[in-house]
Each structure stands twice: as structure tokens, then as C-alpha cells.
Amino acid sequence: MGERQVKSKERVAQHGEVFTAQREVNAMLDMVQDETERIESRFLEPACGEGAFLKEILRRKLIAVRQQHGRRHADFEFYSILAVSTLYGVDILADNVEICRENLYQIWNEAYTADVEKANARLKKERRPAAERNNDLCRENVRFILSKNILCGDALTMKHADGSPIIFAEWSLPRQIQRKDYAFDKLLDGHNEQLSMGTTWTYDAEIDALVPAPLHEHAPCDYTRLTETDGEV
Numbered sequence: 265m266g267e268r269q270v271k272s273k274e275r276v277a278q279h280g281e282v283f284t285a286q287r288e289v290n291a292m293l294d295m296v297q298d299e300t301e302r303i304e305s306r307f308l309e310p311a312c313g314e315g316a317f318l319k320e321i322l323r324r325k326l327i328a329v330r331q332q333h334g335r336r337h338a339d340f341e342f343y344s345i346l347a348v349s350t351l352y353g354v355d356i357l358a359d360n361v362e363i364c365r366e367n368l369y370q371i372w373n374e375a376y377t378a379d380v381e382k383a384n385a386r387l388k389k390e391r392r393p394a395a396e397r398n399n400d401l402c403r404e405n406v407r408f409i410l411s412k413n414i415l416c417g418d419a420l421t422m423k424h425a426d427g428s429p430i431i432f433a434e435w436s437l438p439r440q441i442q443r444k445d446y447a448f449d450k451l452l453d454g455h456n457e458q459l460s461m462g463t464t465w466t467y468d469a470e471i472d473a474l475v476p477a478p479l480h481e482h483a484p485c486d487y488t489r490l491t492e493t494d495g496e497v
């Protein structure tokens with residue numbers, strides 16, 4: 265079946281609504297291929313319609329997520345949400361906005377559900393109980409992100425129909441946690457006049473005291489791998 269590029273003559277006349285065919289979408293995105301495959305690169309489709317470009321960018325990013333982070337379900341989940349959070353769109357017609365959000369959600373959810381099933385099959389094979397992750401909560405969060413990223417408004421005036429400004433959310437998903445080990449006695453020294461020699465001190469305004477250099481700075485790591493820092497020297 266051919267692609268539907270026009271919904272009605274009226275919409276073409278009033279809003280210039282002619283959707284871009286997949287072939288052109290692919291050709292244009294191929295010109296910035298590296299960016300479309302970089303999970304955290306941000307894209308804005310300022311007259312997004314049903315999301316012709318955003319959909320394809322999401323597909324490409326999800327392939328990158330699968331290739332780079334497909335070994336652990338927790339990683340796939342995190343990076344696939346990150347991928348969704350980088351996509352922004354505006355359209356003047358509310359029905360297009362709804363369809364665009366839904367299209368992106370379906371593309372993400374199909375990939376996500378496949379990964380959930382893959383993870384559960386792996387656990388079953390290893391005779392381990394399936395992890396009780398809250399997949400539906402995760403789905404809800406993705407819908408929430410899309411409700412903030414794909415907005416109805418005028419991309420020329422940059423306002424909603426009621427005249428309020430279009431506001432985009434920037435999502436940063438800090439996932440790393442860092443462990444630093446301090447000697448108890450040195451920490452107390454920081455409040456004293458007498459400081460131990462041979463230690464580097466930094467002033468911490470929040471506690472109004474000098475803080476010693478940590479004994480060891482562990483490399484920042486994924487929070488789900490925190491216990492692994494115990495194996496480090």
C-alpha cells in the first residue's frame with residue numbers, strides 16, 4: 265500500500281500539510297547519519313506532522329541502543345528512554361501532535377517489549393526468577409516525556425494557541441554514582457585548627473569546614489553496578 269502523504273485538500277491549503285515520503289526521509293537523514301545514530305543527540309522537527317523524521321530517527325537510535333547496550337535489560341531500558349527524551353516536535357494541529365506522540369511511543373514500546381521478553385527468556389533458561397522490574401511504570405514515563413517533548417503550537421511565533429510560550433524540557437538522566445572513601449579521623453580534623461600535614465584540604469562551604477582529599481576515588485559507575493566498586497583497590 266502506498267504512503268498517505270495528504271489527509272485532505274483543506275489541510276494542504278490551510279496548513280501546507282503534505283507528509284514527507286519515507287524515501288526522502290531516509291535520504292535526508294543519511295546525510296547526518298552519525299548524529300541519527302548517536303543516542304544522546306537532540307533533534308527538533310519544528311512542523312512535525314505525524315513525526316516522519318522523528319520516527320525514523322528513533323528507529324535508528326534504538327538500533328544503536330540495541331547494538332551498544334543490548335546485553336543487559338537495565339541498560340537497554342535506560343538508553344532507550346534517553347533516546348526518546350532527545351526528540352522534540354511542534355505542530356499547529358492537535359491531531360497531528362497526538363498521532364506523532366503515539367507513533368513514537370509505539371516504536372519505542374515495540375523495541376522495549378521485545379527486550380523485556382528477551383530478558384525474561386534468558387532468566388528462564390538460567391532458571392532464575394524474572395526480575396520484578398516495573399515495566400508499566402517505565403512505559404508511563406516514556407508517555408510522559410513524549411507529552412512534554414511533542415507540543416501543539418505555532419513554530420513561527422513559538423507560542424501555543426493561547427499565546428503562552430512553548431517551553432521545552434531538557435532531560436538529563438544522571439545515572440552515574442561515584443564513591444569516595446574518607447578516613448574518619450581526617451574528616452574530624454577538618455573542623456580543627458590543627459590540620460594533619462601531608463593532606464590536601466578543600467573548603468566545603470555547605471558544612472563550613474575543610475574536607476580532606478579522599479583516600480580513594482572510584483571511577484563513576486552505573487548505579488546498578490555500585491556493589492562492584494568493592495572489588496576495586
Ligand SMILES: C[S@@+](CC[C@H](N)C(=O)[O-])C[C@H]1O[C@@H](n2cnc3c(N)ncnc32)[C@H](O)[C@@H]1O
Pocket residue numbers: 279280281282283284309310311312313314315316317354355356357360417418419420421
Ligand atoms: C509539509 S507538512 C510536514 C510534516 C512532517 N514534518 C513531515 O515531513 O511529514 C507541514 C506540517 O506543518 C504543520 N504546520 C503548518 N504551519 C505550522 C506552524 N506555523 N507551526 C507549526 N506547525 C505548522 C502542519 O500542520 C503540517 O503537519
